[in-house]
Amino acid sequence: MRTERSPAPDGPFADTAACLAALARLAAWHLDLGKAKPGVGATRLRLRLDRGWSRFEERAEASFTHGPFIPWVHVCALFQLERLDQVALVMALMAELDSSFSAHLRQLSGAAAEGEGGGVPCRALARMLGGGADLSVALGEDGPLRRWVLVRTGPGFDAAATVGSFRLDPAMAAYLSGRAAPRPRLDAPLVAVEPVPLDQLPVSDGVRRPIQRFVALCLRRDEAPAGYLLLLQGPDTPLQERICAAVFAALGLGCLRLDGRAVRASAQVMARADHLGRLRLLCRDLLLCGQAVMVVNAHDLTESEDDTGLRDLMDALLSSQRVMAVVGGPRRSLMDAAHRFAGHRVTPAPVIVDLPDAALRRRIWARRLAEQGIVAPEGADTRLAEAYPLTDEAVALAVDDVAAQLNLDPEAAVEPLLAEACREQSRRQTLDVAREIRSDRRLDEVVLPSRQRGVLAEVLAHVRHRRAVSEDWGFAALSGGASGLCVLFHGPSGTGKTMAASAIATELGLCLYKIDLSSVFSKYIGETEKHLARLFDHAEAMNVVLFFDEAESLFARRTETRDSHDRYANLQTGYLLDRIERYAGTVILSTNLLKSVDQAFLRRFRFIVDFPFPGPEERRAIWSRVFPPQAPRADDLDMEALAENLVLSGGNIASVALSAAYLAADSGQAIAMRHVLQAAQAEYLKLGKLFPTEEFYSGTTA
Template sequence: MASATKIQNVESPPVCPAPRELVGVVAELHGALRGLDCLLSSALDAFDASLGSASQEKYRGLYIAPEQVNLLLNRQPGQPSFVIDRASGLALWPPTEGSFARRMADSYGLSGFELDVLLIALAPEYDLRYERLYAYLQDDVTRKRPTVDLILALLCPSGIERMQHRPVFSADAPLVRQGIVHLVADPQQTDPPLLARYVKPDEQIVHHLLGDTGLDSRLAPFVRPSAGEASLADLHVADETRAHLIRVAEVMAEGRLHVWLHGPAGIGKRQAAAAVARHAGYALLTIDVTGIAADEIGPTVTLAMRQAWLRGAILCLGGIHGWLDSPIATEAVAALLTESPCHIIFASEREMPSALRQHVADVHLPLPDAALRATCWQSALGELGRKADERRLATLANLFRLTPGQIEAAAAEAVRQARLHAKQRDGIGALPFASMDDCIAAARGQSAGRLDGLAGKIDSRATWSDIVLPDDALSQLHELCQRVEHRGKVLDEWGFAERSVRGQGCSVLFAGPSGTGKTMAAEVIANDLGLDLYCIDLAGVVSKYIGETEKNLDRIFSAAESANAILFFDEADALFGKRSEVKDSHDRYANLEISYLLQKMERYEGVTILATNLRQNLDEAFMRRLAFIVHFPFPDEEQRRRIWSGVWPAGVPLAEDIDPGVLAGQLKFSGGHIRNVALAAAFLAAGDGQPVGQAHVLRAAQRELQKIGKSLTPGEQPSRATA
């Protein structure tokens, strides 16, 4: 976040704020046109004199008489058709203090000559008599608009001055580059020379001068709805951020600032822009350039800047980040900023390109902390006429790192679901309290889909009653859930977050043999917390190409931040093993990949679960970064009995010879293998049309042992079976 000192030192051109109402513009224009009338009167006299007797031709302007041909041949090259005895540099539209001409000159860097060009081009838009006058002077009844040649003839007493002022109509001159006037070709001519092109003022300037202050029709498709009349005090932001926005608004009131306002989607960038504009004394015009063709964005932004300037507003540009992926486009924006007549606030989800740093102040809107998120929930539900328990709101705020916009949408969805459930239950309207389950489901809906394509989502149905572990391991899992639930209180309210930006998430290691419940434990935690669980496919993450593994990891962790998900790396020893001794460049790069992963884990604010069968493969530097290390031992006989007792669904018919204690004592399987055996035995029993019996379990156990390279001897009884 930029400091106040840095903001005040940002280099940008002086901005002349537009007045709230156009006072005296008509009178100013009348005065300038009276000067133009005098000039045209002199021009008409000079023009008639130059034609002599040919000026009386009945059909002059419709054809070229022989006398006119001789006049044209006798004229010096570059000499206009008429010469006015006029003092050089005499302005038709002088930029007096406080005038519209002065504002144009100051904001767009126009000279007095360029203002006169604009006036001559504007005249037919105000009074059609100028069309006939221009047609007469151009000796063509079809030429009702002033051409470059006519304007130079009117304003330049000599051929030398014509050559000096001709660059005013070049593509890089302010009038044309800023789209204030357009050089239009006659439809009857193919690629006419510059002198033959008509000079037409932009319709935006015309409408404004004629009193039409409505929105330019060319901008209408891109204008976003108003962000409301929120003040800076109403924003759901931290006090530090609010103070920074106040400083930004105060500097903007002085007219020397453009701002890059960035933060995640739904953070409230447009609301913040509107509040800043209001505090600085401006209106806000919000344009979203998403969907505009790349070659049209520059002209559209130029048009939007002038619209904001004419309205006395700050321009808020959204959807700009996609366009700025191109370095050429970034340079184009930098060029636009140096000439912008208005303040610009860029609203983006990305950080500011470095090429713009000398022109724009950087302002970051961070994700609100847990306390602010709870306030957002309370406010959103309150606006919908619903209540929620403060403790529940705190839990929601801790579990889901949502933006204010996402919270508002989630609250609305939760209320809709509450109404539906209440209606289904007893036919009445919604209850005054929003259900916690409805709020959690709605919050999860705001995060859904962010990791799709990067990781596989696990449907978490397991509960605490489904998992069998030693007491200490279970205690650690409960402590893990408590850590997530009370994260906001400890880190934000109690101040631990201020001590370090690292370690604010929860990285956990599940270590133990295959089938001991590591995946089930991850499901239990996700189900208990109400968070989505995603399993990371390591085969899709690790790449042999330099830099690709880091890119894959960055995509996963970035998506996970907004997905509010638990990341589960199964068989993680493949990626998180001991960093090898550096023997060649490949070893060195592999170690860099692991170091990069450790950094991403430390900065990730959610839960990361690593499951490994080989705890000894993890080095000390890695272990230090873990909040919990939970050991999943091979279950003892009592634990196996409990697993066998709970493995059968209520609808499974069991024979009398099924004894969990006997099975636990004789079949030394882990929990995962026990579940496989139980399922296989159920299928065998269903095929026999019988309840599940000991014989079915024995046959299923034999198949399970075959998978791990062991077998039961023929005729061996379950009481003697060993795994």
């Protein structure tokens, strides 16, 4: 009696064509089984199919382990397809590749109408499996074939009742046959981020070490399914994107940027079920293409009360992607999504990418200047690094701007050009709850008593030398790492508080932004914190001086807690104070009512400068410089008398001078004493004060 021996496995498939040929042979045997009548012949066909599939699976395993890359093998491993799943998939593939095979399927189904438009009739598949198979296991909505859109079903499809037909997704047909890979997309294809080796990125060791540990975690072999979520936070978004690309490259993956705004827009124009299907299709294509996704603008997915948009996206990604990253976004919500994911264990890795310290910034400046061939004065890189804590991208753009200017004027002074380019980079972003105050005032133009001028000089010294004191001399460790500066100006209106803030920013070569407090605070819980987080993150990236005017409305004495509104108001104030103290730059607050400010708040300011109402000596100095040199002035202007008799603040004096200039221009004359007195009378009227007509010197009429 002769026994049939099973041939030895042939090892890995040579290429995609060899794999497809083996699949075509299996599909033909299934077709034969579907046509066979019950009996010995059908039994032998089942045995041959079982041996054939076992042999195919051994070769697929060898191909997966040793190569070469075979799309079919890759798909089966990615989506963990069982044999029944593979039988359904190969029938759909053969129906796409061979029109005669599709005709046999329609004939086998016994109902031509089911086969119209191509595809695989459920009735035909059931017969080719020899009966007894539950098609709903492979073709149910939750099965991998339909969940990941490997196949698409026709109208009236019901796997359990073997009604209807299914066909291969067109993108899968191209992929499995080796013709083309799908391009991950929502409404438009996702954009790739080109990688740079991690050791070439301008990051501190405090950032590099946790990133390297994250890569090591992802490379280890897990006994059970596991996922890894990299959460990057900080002001330099472009650098964080490059870090993601470097991490993914170290894991053998490409990096694609997924914008949360695009996800939100997609969700708004379709039913939620359709949107979830689109997200699964995106996840499928990411897996097929060996790409990892980096989500940006995730905050835009948190607008609903329960963060449905963010939850839907994270569930889809975490269920399919072993490694992913989010740049920025709501850290607490993202951490919760990882910990609560039910499919498998997900390890979140939050990393804060701070602005580079002065030492790293010096290296960035030196490298960027060398790349452009710009020779700066000795020590310029150190001075720029200390004055402008810019990101690597901002430094590169500033240097590019100066290089362009030097092409037109090679003899131009380099360092002033670099300083101005740095200020322009600080203005690249906009603060939607603040406006820039532009001024070229210098500190020596601010009229104040000598004691107050000395304190303002200390403020400048503190900012200019804080890197040396905090970092080089080690005082940052004693102060909890805080290196920013918080200053309070107080005094009557018009005494020069805003002018002094502008002068400090000018002396430091920085931009000054005045905060609109009404735009920051919200009655909705959590919205104020969100606004403040964005404000301070953007301000740190821009490296600007923040100016909170009329701060008494913000830092008033803590309200007695009578209800939840009072409690929340106190929480908002506390959160803002915390962000101000952690701000890496300079914050100036001004108030007209120091007595209204809680003493507990006052202790948080390093400098408190009082701006007194100007006396005769200060008013004399203000009047002496209030008229521009080019403004025509009559000989009868008596600055001494004006300073002595017009008891006005600096702001009011400036208003009087401007009004007098318009009166003189309208009369076609130089600015005379009568114009000034007429303007002063109007100013006194606005203030509700009595104009000192009789006290003014004799011989002058208003």
